[in-house]
Structure formats: C-alpha cells, structure tokens
Amino acid sequence: MSFSPLEWQIVRFTLAVCSFSTLLILPVGLATAWLLDRYRWPGKLLVETVVTLPLVLPPVATGLVLLKLFGRRGPVGHFLSHHFDVDVVFTWRAVVLAAAVMSFPLLVRSARVGFQGVDQRLEQIARTLGARDMRVFFTITLPLASRGIAAGILLAFARAVGEFGATIVVAGNIPGRTTTLSLEIFSAVQLGHDATAYRLLVVCVVIAFSAVWLSEVLMKKRLIG
C-alpha cells in the first residue's frame, strides 16, 4: 500500500490541523471541566447544555452556525476581518475551528470524569502543607486527573480526524487548502477512486482505533499500576 504525494499531504494536513485544534481547546476544555465539576454558578446548566450540543446536533447544522458566525458578514468573522485582516471560512482556520468545536464536548466530558475522580481531601491536605490554590491544582489535581484528561485529549483528537459535516460547510473541500482525510475519502468515493478511498480509510481506522483503545485503557486503569 503506497500513498501518492497528494495523499501524504492530506494525511499530514489532517494530523496537523487536528493536533492544533486539540491543543487549542485543551486549556479552555480543562477550565470548563473544572468549573463544571467543582462549582455551582448561575447558568451552569446552560453552559453544560451548550457544551454538549455539538455531540447531538447534526454536524452540518453546527457547520452552518459556524458559517454564520465566522463568515465575513457574521459578527465574529466581520470583527476578525475588520480588525486583524484574518479570514476564517474556507481556509485552514475553518478546518481547525470545525474540528475544535466538534471535539470540545468529548474533551470536557472525559476531563470532568477525571476531576471527579480526584479525592478533594488530598487537595485540602496540600493546602494544610502551605500550598496555594494554583500549586494544588498543578501538583495534585491535574496529575491525579491526568488519565481522564489524557483520554479526553485522545478522544478529541480522534473526533477531529473523523470530522466531516461541519468542516465541509464552513471550510469547503478545497484541494491543497482545506481537504482533510474525511473529505478526500468522500471525494474519492464520489469520483469512483476506490483505491484512494480505501487507502485513506485504513489511515482513519488506524488513528481512530489507536486513540479510542488508548483512551479506554487510560479510563479503566487505576491511577497507579
């Protein structure tokens, strides 16, 4: 099984944008999971619902929302274009955006499970030893929740690789610019290029299988062997 230069470019592009989108949502996702797990605040239920929404909405619908928001006439798109001369839709940025939004719920959910598993009494003990809240978070909470967080990162990455519906609406399928693995498989099937479709399918399956399998191992395994 050998890949053409174009197929390699698509694999590299997909891995790059998915890695970037996962990195991008990591701090926000962890903060959201932390706030949802540890505190009660007004509007919490609304945030929980909105965060989960991309999981249940048709991806094409999510893509349409993003298109309306980030298009040149959309509120966010207009702002970015006007003030920073940055276009989002139908560029690689839109691919990252769609991947980030679609994978965000999975990261938050897994990270939240990770935070729930941390014995808060240990955090209190760290405080009695003189640790500030920030230190407690980075030296106790985060390491103890790390399996849930790592599982969330893997799931989010795998979801990003498999993203199709939102991406095609907000980023299109522009060869060399926004074409990802999923989009190329779709094109190849449409054009009857079965060999290309199957080669890329194998790549997708390997990435998705590895990520889901690893995340399952992490979630089920005890914290320390």
Place this chain on the structure above:
Amino acid sequence: MKLVIRQLSLHLQQFTLSVDVDIQHARTAIFGPSGAGKTSLLETIAGLRKPESAKISFNGQLFDDSERDHSLPVRLRKLGYVPQYDSLFPHLSVQRNLVYGSNCKPHEHTLDFHHIIDFLEIGHLLDRHVHSLSRGENQRVVIARALLSSPQLLLLDEPLTSLDAKLKNAILQQLQALHREFGIPMLFVTHDPVEAIAICEDVLLLQTGKIINRGDPAKLLG
C-alpha cells in the same frame, strides 16, 4: 501555646458541635466516643470546615471570626494535619511527599529533614512508592510530612487507629517523644484512654458535640 476557641457552633448531622475553650497545654487530647464531633472540631481549627459561628485564635493570630466574616486561608494557618484517612499523595514518591510542604515555602526556615527522618525511622522508605507502604510506615510518613512543613501546631486525628498492638506501641513512643524533640505542640484526637494518658498532659472530654469535662488524663481516664 494558646489556642482560644470562642462560641464555636457547627451543625452536624445528629447534633451541633458547640465548643468554648482555652487550650494551653502543649499536649492536649480530645477524647470521646466515635461520632462525638472530635474530627469536626479538628477540621474546623484547621480551616477545613466553615462553622456557623466561631472566633478561633492561636497564639494571638486570628484564624476565624464569624462576626467579621474573617477566615484565615488554610495554608496560612501553618498547622500540621494528620488525618484518619489515607492522605499521602498517591502519584508522588515518599521523598516527594515529604518535601511537598517545604517546597511550598522555600524561603521559610523548616525543621531539619534528616533529623525528622531519623527520628521516625523512615530513611529506608524515601525511594519507595506510597502504595508499597505498610499501614505503620504510611502513618510515620504522614507524621513526618506534617512535621516537615514546620507547623506551629500539630493536629493528629486518631493516628494510631487500625495499627496492630506492636506498631501502635512503637509509634506511641515516638509521639511521646515528639514534643520534647521538636517543640511543636499537638492536639491529639483519640477514643483510646491509654493513648491519651501516655501522650497528653491535658484532656478534653467531648460528647455529642460538647466538652463535658477536662483535666489530667490519668485522673479523668485512668
């Protein structure tokens, strides 16, 4: 030492913890049956529980004053807390557990690491993982970790529970010598009169949230 607790009121499931007391002895036991409110009292002093009302100060430093809505953060109380539950950080080695407190305050004077390690005979455990420790070793490391944070008061919540007789005796002797060796006062929660008599010079008898008596442990419990 002078620990002053005024009009402490904390609602618990079965009753209200209601305490008004001055503690001046360096080795004081809080004695009572299970469910009397001993742990809750200790946790309130440590700042881990927020009472409905209380004015608590230690050596002139105000810990809590509900009237002024003041509560000193836990980390600033400088109390070494040894709880009943497993409290070693499971992702850190024994060594890293031990230095956790001193790493939090690198510019403060801390007790000598080797002195404490030798005193509690845990030098051979430093590179071990906490999951591999026996119950007795675990307790020694927890006590050492609390000491290494250079506390101004040690709060020990039934540290000898669930140890076999031989281990209990060994750690009991170390606790007896602890104040003499390091000069740190301690509040010692127990429901075992032998422990209270062996370690402490003053005892508060706590029952359903109230101090019903206090005095010399040997006279009250002997």
